[in-house]
Amino acid sequence: MKFLNVLLGLVLALCSAATFAQAIDINTATAEQLDKGLKGIGPAKAAEIVKYREANGPFTSVDDLAKVPGIGDKTLAEIRNSVTVSGGTPAVPGKPAMPGAPTMPKTPGMPATPTAPAKPAMPGVPTTPTVPAKPAMPTVPATPVTPPAQ
Numbered sequence: 001m002k003f004l005n006v007l008l009g010l011v012l013a014l015c016s017a018a019t020f021a022q023a024i025d026i027n028t029a030t031a032e033q034l035d036k037g038l039k040g041i042g043p044a045k046a047a048e049i050v051k052y053r054e055a056n057g058p059f060t061s062v063d064d065l066a067k068v069p070g071i072g073d074k075t076l077a078e079i080r081n082s083v084t085v086s087g088g089t090p091a092v093p094g095k096p097a098m099p100g101a102p103t104m105p106k107t108p109g110m111p112a113t114p115t116a117p118a119k120p121a122m123p124g125v126p127t128t129p130t131v132p133a134k135p136a137m138p139t140v141p142a143t144p145v146t147p148p149a150q
Contacts, residue, residue, distance in 0.1 A: 023084040
């Protein structure tokens with residue numbers, strides 16, 4: 001059982017390392033991204049890459065990095081598989097380039113709920129016909145009942 005746990009941990013570690021290893025676009029990456037994301041590129045070389053890109057326009061191939069002062073054949077060979085070239089717009093400084101999340105297809109909207117037809121006007125509460133009230137009768141007090149004598 002311990003062997004399976006170790007094996008599972010190893011597989012997860014390899015998968016997570018492969019997930020985070022992404023090629024950096026040298027046409028959109030900032031100096032900070034180049035410095036932190038590429039082995040063998042420090043802050044000085046990263047700044048030179050960005051400076052060269054700003055002065056000469058975007059790179060057309062990875063091999064164009066050899067034209068940057070401070071990037072030799074050895075450095076280029078080390079980073080070749082870690083970089084890519086595109087014609088994108090520059091990245092926002094300080095934020096790593098993240099791949100776009102897939103978007104959900106737009107779902108059609110719900111149809112408008114039909115309105116119920118207007119109800120016909122209901123007559124108001126029927127009123128009771130007015131009947132003349134009986135004249136009040138004077139009430140005669142009841143005769144007291146006397147208890148029988150004993």
